[in-house]
Amino acid sequence: MINSSTKLVGLLGDPVEHSKSPLMHNAVFDQLGLNYRYLAFQVKAKEVKEALQGIRALGIKGVNVTIPHKEAVIKSLDELSKEAKLIGAVNTIENKQGELIGHNTDGQGFIRALGEGVGFSAQGKKALIIGAGGAAKAVAFQLGLEGVSQLYIANRTFETAVELVKNLEEKLSLSKVEALTLQDKNLVDNLPELDLIVDTTPIGMYPQIDATPVIGDKLLKRTSLVTDLVYNPVETVLLKRAKSLGIKTVSGLGMLIYQGAIAFEIWTGQEAEIGTMRDVILSQLKARD
Ligand SMILES: NC(=O)c1ccc[n+]([C@@H]2O[C@H](COP(=O)([O-])OP(=O)(O)OC[C@H]3O[C@@H](n4cnc5c(N)ncnc54)[C@H](OP(=O)(O)O)[C@@H]3O)[C@@H](O)[C@H]2O)c1
Structure with a gap:
């Protein structure tokens, strides 16, 4: 009342x-x-x-x-x-x-969701972020604060990824942070085995729930955990595909x-x-x- x-x-x-x-x-x-x-x-x-x-x-x-x-x-x-x-x-x-x-609280919320969801801790891990917009920025800084060892940012507009990487380098002391172009082949050829892929693009969000994710199966198989920030639907096409490949997933929810x-x-x-x-x-x- x-x-x-x-x-x-x-x-x-x-x-x-x-x-x-x-x-x-x-x-x-x-x-x-x-x-x-x-x-x-x-x-x-x-x-x-x-x-x-x-x-x-x-x-x-x-x-x-x-x-x-x-x-x-x-x-x-x-x-x-x-x-x-x-x-x-x-x-x-x-x-x-x-x-x-x-x-x-976006970045902290992201980290808590991974911790509570699958017991993930970012310390010393290698992570790839797809996208370089507002949500990617919060996730990237929080992963940096939590002590990731290698952080890669791939974005459709390469310059925006470069800008985010510069910003991260200026403000945090990360041992490795790198901007990449978004072509799947480029990522498959240039990335090591990863602990985490985070898709921060709106691809797959309602009502375009069947849109094809930018990450292909070869790249997916490089990681043990995938999370999609889209929460509507709770399980996106990307997460369904990752699951079918036996990769752990966490929803944006x-x-x-x-x-x-x-x-x-x-x-x-x-x-x-x-x-x-x-x-x-x-x-x-x-x-x-
Ligand atoms: N789960 C949560 O709590 C939570 C919190 C925040 C955001 N989100 C979700 O995260 C998503 C992004 O939000 P945001 O605020 O970061 O948006 P934003 O600032 O507009 O950034 C969008 C990013 O996605 C990229 N992108 C957009 N369409 C694309 C396409 N068709 N192909 C490849 N890349 C594409 C953009 O690349 P360019 O730079 O090339 O344009 C940009 O890097 C939204 O779906 C939002 O709902 C979820």
Whole structure:
């Protein structure tokens, strides 16, 4: 029940109506009996600064930030976490007595999903990231922070991969990080045996669920674990193929849940109910079918 003590959290983005975060967080607030509500706010780019001032003025406990505001919010915040500073993007804001702190829980959510899903630890491992956009950046920096020994970034636009590699080299001390072009043959010819391939492209996402992945079978056979950041469908064509080859897989659903769970913990100081978050998202995805 909403009363005069109810604390508010939410989402800033544009658009926001497809977000699963309100249902996911509100279900856990109900389950744990926490007097919080989560609302989605559609905020235009020119009003981001005012929206953040509103968070301070109204005492909103925190928000998630989504496209297109993840970078724009930074200049109006008081402090940034280590991850947000490195990645240069914020997906969670914490209101600490009027001081707004920017976090980025995407990379940590990704790492937690691999750890909880298949017991993967990145320390000393060799990883290939396909794509060099916003999600790839969060994943690359987190893998770097977790101590990968070799990191390869392959992107359709080669220059963007080179830029990300430069950024990683400047900010982290990785023993090896390299940009590659996305041709499957080039990757098969130039890469060593890998511990992890991460597909961060939207290929295979609903409604184009049958689109052909960029990674061919020869390259897939080079790794022991594959993850696709697409979570709709939960099992993409890439993951189905990897499974049929006997390769371990982790769905993008885990990253979605854990990035939200970490934000929940930042705002409330309590552990989120992962099972409930998963059930809520799965039932939303099922309702689509
Ligand atoms: N599971 C989660 O929690 C989670 C979190 C964040 C994002 N995601 C998902 O991750 C995906 C990427 O998100 P993003 O924010 O990183 O997007 P983004 O910034 O737009 O980056 C997209 C990347 O995919 C590449 N790409 C797009 N279409 C391609 C194609 N047809 N062939 C080859 N490469 C292609 C782009 O290459 P160019 O540079 O050449 O354009 C770029 O590197 C989306 O599906 C999103 O839903 C999931």
